[in-house]
Amino acid sequence: MGSKNIEKKKIKKVAKSIWVFNWFNSCGFTEVLPMVGSRWDMERFGLVPVSSPRHADCLIIAGYQTMKSIKRARLIYEQMPFPKIVVSLGCCPMTGGVYWDSYNTIKKLEDYIPVDLNIPGCPPRPEAIFDGIHKFIQSTK
């Protein structure tokens, strides 16, 4: 993992109950919303969506990020208490995605916010997101 904002001992205790804050533009979030519902139940792993960054452990950044929205995402990241996880969801924050040659979007999220987990997909299915989170939780043990 090797990212700056994780402390090894503490993250084991966080891994069983991760509280999630979503920050998304347009289409990146469309396959995360069913995860909260009954069909792919997020709560059975302890993941709960919260509405204040002070309560959150995990910041999910989904969808393309523009120069305006990356400033706000950085502010939200700084408000979260340690230890925290940043998940970059979809191809757009990872590499630029469909908007790789646009004048307005961020091509690589790791230049702005330290990222712990990249989940590719356009947008990734709920099973893919669960797989990614599961691999992360396994890596903390």
Place this chain on the structure above:
Amino acid sequence: MFNLILNFFLIIFVAFGGVCLGLFFKGIDRILSAKMQKRVGPPIFQPFYDLRKLMVKESIIPKNASKRIFEIAPLISLVSSLLILLYVPIAGKSILGGSGDLILIIYLFIFPGLGLVLGSFSSNSPYANIGGQRMIINMLGYEFPLVIVSLVPVWLVHSNGFLNIFSLETIYNNNVWNLVGPLGIVGLSIEAIVVFLVMAGELSQTPFDIETAGSEIAGGALAEYSGRNLAMFYLAEAVKVIAIASLFNALFFSWNIDANFGIQLLIYIFKLFLISFVGLTIIRTTTSRFKISRLTRSYWGYIGLIAIVGFLFIL
């Protein structure tokens, strides 16, 4: 002297047991609520994992917040919730029951909410400010039916000639349903319905959870809390369920069998579970949030009216 030492250990035992039982009930409530929504719920000990995680997180204090009040407010909330557990009868006996009666408990029920309000006003945030104001309105709302419902057993015990009408021992030992005629049974059933609605409001669960309205005001009253302070508020919420279920168990549902104390304790815990199942889980899962105007109208209007009508049946 021996009595003092025994009381001391009993108090610690009840406080610890109340916290563990409260978290256990919270876990069961989440699983049952998930099954009612056709989901698989979290594991039963999930609130314990949540608490362990919250203790590990960093506690951030906002720069312009009032530091002392910010840190004392969750303590007020947690300690007063645990204090109520010392005055209600647990399986027939209460620890400090000789020195506190029903009026003291009704006053003590204000303090957990007061801790939340203090905390929300001392964090320097407009979201928390609005959450605090809404919490005050919620508290003003549910106090009115709560007092009426609490006075029902007192009136019945008084009109049947007992002394010490406000003492919870007297109310617990004379079961309310034995003291009324057939018309009174109708009144008592109406009051029992009001009991569950007041319980949902007191625990700030849907439909009365206007002050922690997540999507509306970004976390509401607790918007700036994190780490250990948030863990204390989390615990206070869990203990409040036990406290208010114990109070309504003593007032309205005080049946038990003649057996030794262990079996009575198990039956008591089972009754608490049933009361919290109806008052917390069912109401929480099947309703959605009221607007603030609708909330006050339903407390002072409809629920208050139903409580008064039920009282008239008993007279």
